[in-house]
Amino acid sequence: MTARIDHLVTSGTFSLDGGTWDVDNNVWIVGDDTEAVVIDAAHDAEAILAALGGRTLRAIVCTHGHNDHIDAAPALADATGAPVLLHADDLELWKQTHPDRAPDGELTDGQRLSVAGTELRVVHTPGHAPGAVCLYAPELATVFTGDTLFQGGPGATGRSYSHFPTIIDSIRDRLLTLPPETAVRTGHGDPTTIGAEAPHLEEWIGRGH
Template sequence: MSARVDHGVSSGTFSLDGETFEVDNNIWVLGDDEQCVVFDGPHSVSAVTALVGDRECVGILMTHAHDDHVRMVPELSEALEAPMLLNPADAELWALTHGELPWDDAVEDGDVFTVAGVDIEAIATPGHSPGSTCYHVPELGVLFSGDTLFEGGPGATGRSFSSRETIERSLRERLFELPPETVVHTGHGPSTTIGAELERARGDWL
């Protein structure tokens, strides 16, 4: 069977800098009928495992380490018997939620993972957090952007560990170089395309 993207939504909280907010997070699973990967582990283990079903999960690829994306990842990892992968530049953020508990493997810029016959390329996109990482699947024409790029523009940079200048450089030099028709599956809210967000940026900050 060919690779496909499965989608769900889970609700919970995001906490940083002494404030807590209610948030809805997208759940993204990429794979075929036999195996898959999961992007992040937002809020609900049961919601994620329902999308995975009886498939083999070969990894949990984290886009960044804000607590709404990683709080449930260790429990999810145990439930799916799948390794946790994170860019180590987000180690301080991870520690805010999980202390000294380690993740399993590092994700570095340019790493390529293969699942269900398609390649997933890790693209380091710091700014929303130091270790923010997007995952590009050229064969399917999709990008999993975490909180780096949304419908409407860059992810938030008003809190600790973030930088507006850095996220704009990540978008300009990394993501906006992708084909404009690339569908962007975001960490929150609706999907968009690289082309749509490039045009929006040209009228705003680019």
């Protein structure tokens, strides 16, 4: 059976630099009827468990360390035994949310995760956060971009640990080089494609200055 992509939206808050905002997050589940990985365990471990439906969870992959993408990760790990994986450059952000619980493993650029016969390639895309990563699944013609690339532009870089020129470099050099038909499945909001976003790079650079 070919791996499929399941999607649910969970709601909670995002907090950083002394502010808190209500947010809806996309949670992505990649797998088949027997095993899966979760990309960004946001807000509601029970809802994610229900969506897994008893499948073996191989890993909980964090696209970055902002609280709204990792707040349910420890509870989901405790319920399933799956390891939580995060890029080391986002450990400081992780500790703001989970000071007493470290991730179980590190994500590194070029790392390959396998589930249900499908490969997810880790692409380090700093900018929104130092350890932000995307997960590229060529067999599914999809890239999971977290908060690095959205429909209409790059993720926010106005808060601590973020940097606009870095996110532009990441998008230009690591994402817009993917095939144009690649579906972009984001951390918030609607999906898009690489081909739809690529023509607007110069506009984004202009907006950032």
